[in-house]
Amino acid sequence: MTVSRVLRNRGDVSEATRAKVLEASKQLGYVPNKIAGALASxxxxxxxxxxxxxxxxxxxxxxxxxxxxxxxxxxxxxxxxxxxxxxxxxxxxxxxxxxxxxxxxxxxxxxxxxxxxxxxxxxxxxxxxxxxxxxxxxxxxxxxHRRAGIEMARAIAKAGYENIAFIGTKMPRDHRARKRFEGLTDELGKKGIEIAEKEFYSGGSGLAKGRELTEKILKRNPDVDFIYYSNDMIAAGGLMYCKDNGIKVPSQVGLAGFNGIELLDGFSTKLATMDACxxxxxxxxxxxxxxxxxxxxxxxxxxxxxxxxxxxxxxxxx
CATH class of the missing domain: 3.40.50.2300 (Response regulator)
Structure with a gap:
């Protein structure tokens, strides 16, 4: 009964006795059967x-x-x-x-x-x-996430950007990215701004994907002056592309991601983002x-x- 109380962490057992039971259990390699204990509950x-x-x-x-x-x-x-x-x-x-x-x-x-x-x-x-x-x-x-998209749209418009592009995962399976996109487009629409370009991808979010799609959008439409990405990792790839190709950020092209990934804190240029808590x-x-x-x-x-x-x-x- 004493052993049972110790292993179930129930009942009044002295610390000295508890220590002895746990030490003996460790030496024996004993693991209690919780499935058996769960049958009643x-x-x-x-x-x-x-x-x-x-x-x-x-x-x-x-x-x-x-x-x-x-x-x-x-x-x-x-x-x-x-x-x-x-x-x-x-x-x-x-x-x-x-x-x-x-x-x-x-x-x-x-x-x-x-x-x-x-x-x-x-x-x-x-x-x-x-x-x-x-x-x-x-x-x-x-x-x-709708509110997150709205807040980002307000910040983009307040900064004076007018030709906005979006890069994100294919929808509708990524529902949270979809809601951010909807919030963004609705709020920009209220300010008379339409999304100029967009690219959607499937698979993992990585730096290479961000570079690839940023290059694709900026070559297709050189007037784009801001890109909003559905997450920080592809945004970081976009930032690398801009730096490697002499594109001035944020004066020529502004960038923002989402999630507040700590890994990117080591970048010399801090990416605009929103912490998802x-x-x-x-x-x-x-x-x-x-x-x-x-x-x-x-x-x-x-x-x-x-x-x-x-x-x-x-x-x-x-």
């Missing part, structure tokens, strides 16, 4: 985390925020990757929910009917993250799950909308 101490990509530098920071919170609890995150494919999201959810996790954190608000049905029927706290532009199944933590989103989502589990709640209905700010850097005229 119908839940395991796992939190499913479903994200679209691990190669995208955004999501490791979200995972760090989740881990920092959950490591203080008995809950353990387990990750599934969808590669932005609805059918893969359904498969990942089916597998994860079959383990009866204590909660679920999932990127985005757009899901197939089958995925939504599984999440609703799970009877556990669900937190959708990254995006607040839409209706949540239960709780939601993120930013308004990635670490805080992960942490706040994990706090909601941990709190719901401690209180024995199956849903919380919380809405947390964070407010990212533009960092103009050196590539957006002040």
């Amino acid at each position: 119908q839940r395991v101490n796992l939190v499913g985390v479903v994200i679209p990509s691990l190669s995208n530098m955004v999501f490791p920071e979200v995972m760090t925020g989740i881990s920092h919170v959950l490591e203080k609890t008995d809950l353990q995150p387990v990750v599934g990757v969808t590669h932005y494919k609805p059918e893969e999201e359904e498969r990942v959810l089916y597998e994860m929910l079959s383990w009866r996790p204590s909660g679920m954190i999932i990127a985005g608000l757009e899901h197939s009917e089958a995925a939504r049905a599984m999440l609703i029927a799970a009877g556990i706290p669900i937190v959708e993250i990254m995006d607040t532009d839409g209706e949540a199944i239960d709780s939601v933590v993120g930013i308004s 990635r670490h805080e989103i992960g942490a706040r989502a994990a706090e909601i799950i941990a709190g719901a589990c401690e209180a024995g709640k199956s849903a919380t209905g919380q809405r947390v909308e964070l407010s990212p700010k533009i960092a103009p850097g050196d590539t957006l005229k002040r």
Whole structure:
């Protein structure tokens, strides 16, 4: 009984006895069977985390925020990757929910009917993250990507740019990039400015892709004086292209990305961007799950909308 209390971290056991039990457990290589312990509660101490990509530098920071919170609890995150494919999201959810996790954190608000049905029927706290532009199944933590696009449009127009281009991932699968683009175009339209050029790509976001598409747009339309990219990595590739070809930034061509990737802090020229509050989103989502589990709640209905700010850097005229 004493061993059981120590390994389950339950009950009143002296620190000296606890230390002896844990040391003996370590020497024996003993790992408790949590599945057996979960049979009575119908839940395991796992939190499913479903994200679209691990190669995208955004999501490791979200995972760090989740881990920092959950490591203080008995809950353990387990990750599934969808590669932005609805059918893969359904498969990942089916597998994860079959383990009866204590909660679920999932990127985005757009899901197939089958995925939504599984999440609703799970009877556990669900937190959708990254995006607040839409209706949540239960709780939601993120930013308004439409608002992010609107704020960037205002900054671009205020700086005096008139011939705007956009480079981003193919839509509609990247819903958050689509919403930023919609916010951008709607706000520019109110100021009498239309998007002069746009390029959409599929696959990973990298420096080479940014260079390639920036060259394509500027050779096709030399009058373009500002390029807004759907993320920082392709924007950094565009910045490299401009520097290598003697294009003055931001006086001749202004540039801006999105996400506030720390990796780019080492660049001598600071890229204009907007921090997507990635670490805080992960942490706040994990706090909601941990709190719901401690209180024995199956849903919380919380809405947390964070407010990212533009960092103009050196590539957006002040």
